[in-house]
Amino acid sequence: MPPSSPKPQDRGEAHIQDRVRDRGDACPGALRLHRADDGALARLRVPTGVLTPRQVTVLADAADRLGDGHLSLTSRGNIELRGLGEGCGAGLAELLRAAGLLPASERHERVRNMVVSPLAGADVLAWARRLDELLCGADWTTGLSGRFLFAVDDGRGDAAALAADVTLLATPDGGALLRVADRTYRVAAADAPRAALAAAEAFLAAARDAGTGAWRVRELPPGQDVDVTEHLRRAALTAEPVPDAALPPGGPTPPGVLDDRTVSVLARLGRVTTDRFRALLPADEVRVTPWRGFVLPGFPDRAAAEARLAELDAAGFLTRADSPWVGVTACTGRPGCAKSLSDVRADARPLAGSPGLPVHWSGCARRCGHPQGAWVDAVATAGGDYEVTTVTRDA
């Protein structure tokens, strides 16, 4: 079905800013399972995006033993196990803990929300690791919602484009930018993780002042200031405001061989069987991307990377940037989600006439997992069809 009658939509954000939250968020976690129609669901945060080979194996084994034999990737680079049986939460937690996939304090498990540039080098990955340590080491951070998102960007603008609440961006001169609520500050690279944490604290203070229970910065009412400067000062950090800072125009990591030494693949509709997931090994490390893919760095040369890409193509991954399935995503839909009007994943497909825009298929108007920015939006209708429009602004 082509988007035959694309109509521009401007969803605006006033409805978000008018919202009053009277409860905490219900986001699933690895320890707080969500009861779905196809069994329990566990959502694992991978704060740096990096999995060790052992962690890959443990997750695949857990999905086989306890779940439905698949792993799902989310638009935040989280990994979901679905179809979990009754009473398997403790067993799953034990496996994840032994594999180093849980924080020392389980109260922090759902606040480790971070997207990181998948091709980041050691310095920027170190920021992400340090920020995770700081997040998990402070008691007050458990007041952040399970939806509050950090982005750690190596300067190419890919993670920064994901509308995080707090963004760190590496600059070509070796420094760092901190961005919160459309304001940007220059901070020393060594201070970047602490500055991001201070910005999150400033948000919580603003949310308390607003009294609306906001879970995210963009939910704060108009005029509610996030006093980042004051919280940076209290943390003894120096920051210089950068008016009119422009973010680099980064986009999703494409599939293929990148930089001659890195392999990038996508999971079709963000879901893999455990056999396909295991096919990512051997690898020194596996990086999970927010575009429902995986990056394998560290090949000795282009020939070795090309050979590995061919193996992963044979294993069923999307490996070519010109595949029509690149940019096609779908929510869970039936049978996993009771709200869904359709078996979305069975219906989802590339749409002709949507060049350059991602396409997202949803079983209802909540549009779970939709892309940021503009996208072609296919939403199931009660009549069994899909309404296809073009969204021109993030909802």
Ligand code: SF4
């Ligand atoms: S968009 Fe609707 S149908 Fe799809 S997963 Fe979300 S709530 Fe369920």
